[in-house]
Each structure stands twice: as C-alpha cells, then as structure tokens.
Amino acid sequence: MATVKRAPAGAAVLRGDITVAIRNAVMSELAEVGYGRLSIEAVARRAGVGKTAIYRRWSNKLEMVLEIVSDVAGRAVPLPDTGSFAGDLELLMMIVSKALQHKIASQIIPDLMAEASRNPQIAATLEKALRTHQQAVGDKLVGQAVARGELPAGADPELAVDLILGPLYWRLAVARTELSDDYLEKLTVAVLAALRSSSDS
Structure with missing residues (x-):
C-alpha cells in the first residue's frame, strides 16, 4: 500500500x-x-x-x-503572425477589443485607473505590468513587419502600441462606444499609414 x-x-x-x-x-x-x-x-x-x-x-x-491585478494585466496576449503586418494588426486589435468589452474587464479597468490616481502603489504596479507587456507586443509586431520588409528599420514599436491601443481604450473603456463593423479595418489602415509616415520623417 x-x-x-x-x-x-x-x-x-x-x-x-x-x-x-x-x-x-x-x-x-x-x-x-x-x-x-x-x-x-x-x-x-x-x-x-x-x-x-x-x-x-x-x-x-x-x-x-x-x-x-498585476498578474492579469501582465498576462501575454497571443501575439499573431498572420504573414502580413495589416493582418497582424487587425487580429491583435480584435483580441484587445474583445478583452476590453469583457463584462469584468470593462468594469474593473476604469475603476483601477481612477484608483491609481489616488494610490501610487496601484499606479506603479499597473504601469510596470502594462509597460512590460506593451513593449513585448510592440517589439514582436513591428519586428515581424520590419523583417518582412513591410516597415522600415526605424519603425517605432512604442508608437505602434500607442496607436493600436489608444483608440480602442478610448472608445471601449472611456467613451464606451460600440465599434462599427468596419472600425478595426479603418484603424488598421490609419495605423499603417501613421507608422510608415513617421518612419519616413
């Protein structure tokens, strides 16, 4: 036994x-x-x-x-590799938009952001978790596009993440506006154009 x-x-x-x-x-x-x-x-x-x-x-x-919260915020989002930067962008934005519309996330995120303005420990924890994760996303996404020749070597991963997440966070977590059927497609075109023009300047 x-x-x-x-x-x-x-x-x-x-x-x-x-x-x-x-x-x-x-x-x-x-x-x-x-x-x-x-x-x-x-x-x-x-x-x-x-x-x-x-x-x-x-x-x-x-x-x-x-x-x-740090564990949840720092969890890796599946990073797409669809074979094109436009495809990667649109898929990532779809994943992020679904996450921001999740019943629990949509209630917790605005509350914690407000709490962070009053509590330095919460602010520092969120910033560290989110910044680390965002940097990984930007580096991989832009790195793939540069390797494929879709973006110039000087493309900025941090700017890419700001352009991708900023509009989605604003519409879904702040303004709480529903996305139209073609919104992600339009945002993809805008992000592509912005990254290409910023790399050229």
Whole structure:
C-alpha cells in the first residue's frame, strides 16, 4: 500500500484550487463594488473560504489586489503572425477589443485607473505590468513587419502600441462606444499609414 506524504506539522499548505477561487472572487468583487468598497470579508464569502485562507496568502487588501491585478494585466496576449503586418494588426486589435468589452474587464479597468490616481502603489504596479507587456507586443509586431520588409528599420514599436491601443481604450473603456463593423479595418489602415509616415520623417 502506497504511503501518503504528509506536510510537516504546522506547515501551511496553500491549495491551488483555493487560490484560484480567491483570485476569481477578487476580480468579481472589483467589478461589482470597486477597489474602495472591496473587503477581505466579501472576497472570502464569495470564494467560499475563511478569511484566514486569504491572510495566509496576502497580508492585506492592497497586497492581494496588487498581486492579482498585476498578474492579469501582465498576462501575454497571443501575439499573431498572420504573414502580413495589416493582418497582424487587425487580429491583435480584435483580441484587445474583445478583452476590453469583457463584462469584468470593462468594469474593473476604469475603476483601477481612477484608483491609481489616488494610490501610487496601484499606479506603479499597473504601469510596470502594462509597460512590460506593451513593449513585448510592440517589439514582436513591428519586428515581424520590419523583417518582412513591410516597415522600415526605424519603425517605432512604442508608437505602434500607442496607436493600436489608444483608440480602442478610448472608445471601449472611456467613451464606451460600440465599434462599427468596419472600425478595426479603418484603424488598421490609419495605423499603417501613421507608422510608415513617421518612419519616413
């Protein structure tokens, strides 16, 4: 009969399924009540765990939210390689627009941006996670286009990301305007033209 290994007496075993339940509960609470009204008690209740399960993982609300949001914000978006820069752009914009329209994301993002203006730790965490991710996206997208000869070697990856994400964030997260059927196609043409002209200047 196989022996079951037991954790040393007194050792806290952090079960993965409980951690996942807590993370999901945090995101749902953030979407429902915002950071200001979010409480450890409400997260524990929603996750179906005791408060001690949360305090074993994080010492306070801010630490918990920062780690979970940073993880979500820094998650890699699948970077497309369709064989053309225009195709890559349009596919990436479709992925981003779907993410921004997700029920939970569309409620959490504006709230956290507002909270970041009041809380330097939240601002720094979001900036670090987003900047690292955006740089990776820009470098790959523009690097592929340069390698194919579609953009000149001087094309700016940071500008590319600003041009791609800025309009989508404005329309979907700020103005909350629905995208027309041909919006992504028009935006792709505009971004291409802007990057080519900025590289020529």
